Amino acid sequence: KKKIAVMTSGGDSPGMNAVVRAVVRTAIHLGCDAFCVYEGYEGLVKGGDLIRQMGWAEVRGYLSEGGTLIGTARCMAFYERPGRLTAAKNMVLNGIDALIICGGDGSLTGADKFRGEWPSLLEELVSTGQLTADQVKPYQHLNIVGLVGSIDNDLSGTDATIGCYSALSRICEMVDYIEATASSHSRAFVIEVMGRHCGWLALLAGVATGADFVFIPERPVSECWHEEMCAVVKRHRSFGKRKTIVIVAEGANDKDGNKISPEQIKDLLADKSEGGLALDTRITTLGHVQRGGTAVAYDRMLGTLQGVEAVKAVLEATPETETCFIAINENKIVRKPLMKAVAETKSVVQAVEAKQFDKAMSLRDTEFSD
Numbered sequence: 001k002k003k004i005a006v007m008t009s010g011g012d013s014p015g016m017n018a019v020v021r022a023v024v025r026t027a028i029h030l031g032c033d034a035f036c037v038y039e040g041y042e043g044l045v046k047g048g049d050l051i052r053q054m055g056w057a058e059v060r061g062y063l064s065e066g067g068t069l070i071g072t073a074r075c076m077a078f079y080e081r082p083g084r085l086t087a088a089k090n091m092v093l094n095g096i097d098a099l100i101i102c103g104g105d106g107s108l109t110g111a112d113k114f115r116g117e118w119p120s121l122l123e124e125l126v127s128t129g130q131l132t133a134d135q136v137k138p139y140q141h142l143n144i145v146g147l148v149g150s151i152d153n154d155l156s157g158t159d160a161t162i163g164c165y166s167a168l169s170r171i172c173e174m175v176d177y178i179e180a181t182a183s184s185h186s187r188a189f190v191i192e193v194m195g196r197h198c199g200w201l202a203l204l205a206g207v208a209t210g211a212d213f214v215f216i217p218e219r220p221v222s223e224c225w226h227e228e229m230c231a232v233v234k235r236h237r238s239f240g241k242r243k244t245i246v247i248v249a250e251g252a253n254d255k256d257g258n259k260i261s262p263e264q265i266k267d268l269l270a271d272k273s274e275g276g277l278a279l280d281t282r283i284t285t286l287g288h289v290q291r292g293g294t295a296v297a298y299d300r301m302l303g304t305l306q307g308v309e310a311v312k313a314v315l316e317a318t319p320e321t322e323t324c325f326i327a328i329n330e331n332k333i334v335r336k337p338l339m340k341a342v343a344e345t346k347s348v349v350q351a352v353e354a355k356q357f358d359k360a361m362s363l364r365d366t367e368f369s370d
């Protein structure tokens with residue numbers, strides 16, 4: 001009987017529980033044994049009761065729970081070969097050679113590295129006497145499939161990551177609440193949302209709430225952004241609008257790569273000097289409410305459909321198949337080469353960090369149109 005394990009790693013995101021439930025139940029449905037690795041790579045390295053076989057009923061109720069019920073962690077040991085060696089040993093001892101990982105690009109990069117090293121890890125386990133040749137013999141190939149769990153929608157090659165629509169919905173709901181008080185008092189609010197390298201949440205929240213101005217990392221404002229923003233706000237106010245909402249992503253920059261802080265924006269909106277807007281302005285940092293809470297229907301659906309596909313993909317994988325991840329493109333659940341998507345994602349991040357903003361935008365445009 002094939003033994004398939006599922007794990008959540010990196011930052012949690014709504015919909016990860018749908019993935020775990022779908023993988024466990026699909027594996028059992030297809031005649032395999034299903035395992036959960038608790039606490040991400042930490043569980044793989046520590047082993048023991050962090051690697052558990054799961055029954056059909058044990059994932060009952062998972063769809064309507066936020067976060068990840070099997071835990072996630074950052075694991076320093078897995079960055080180093082000795083940590084991965086122990087992880088390989090724990091997998092063989094549990095009879096597992098198929099792993100489905102739901103996480104961000106870091107977790108998925110680690111997974112690909114682990115798969116690449118697998119034969120040499122087994123050799124080392126035998127040569128150092130930790131396992132016998134007979135013990136490792138049935139586990140010559142490690143099959144790994146990735147699923148992208150991230151609220152930022154920051155992986156290239158997929159239209160949506162598991163969790164991004166839940167975070168976007170939460171932001172919209174929070175902005176609606178804030179707008180009620182903004183309107184009542186005729187105030188301005190600067191709302192900081194998550195997104196260090198990727199402005200998807202800020203941009204789409206701006207569209208969905210009709211914000212006055214949005215700052216994102218990929219498209220920094222020009223040198224005269226002070227004047228531009230104030231002119232827009234002034235124009236909207238002249239139409240009789242009683243509220244002002246400015247959304248700023250955590251990683252928003254100006255063209256020189258200087259961070260645009262909510263305080264800077266607030267000072268501008270509140271400026272009482274001659275010609276200033278003199279708006280009563282508050283800052284709200286949404287923080288972890290964006291990440292927590294239950295998943296919206298879309299993320300439950302995405303986690304479930306992709307979880308099912310991931311089990312099929314690990315069962316069909318051969319030693320020659322490239323490590324894949326499950327994407328959604330134009331509403332179709334598809335398998336794609338993992339490392340190509342990770343490399344494309346890194347190019348965007350590097351371009352943003354190197355202040356090559358036109359390049360970053362064109363790379364994102366490629367992603368949107370592919």
Ligand code: ADP
Nearest residue numbers: 010011041074075078079103104105106107110
């Ligand atoms: P995310 O998956 O959300 O991008 P991280 O980058 O923190 O989050 O990665 C989560 C975990 O994945 C790390 O704590 C580490 O255990 C593992 N990991 C990440 N990158 C690598 C890598 N290059 N090599 C090995 N393991 C990695």
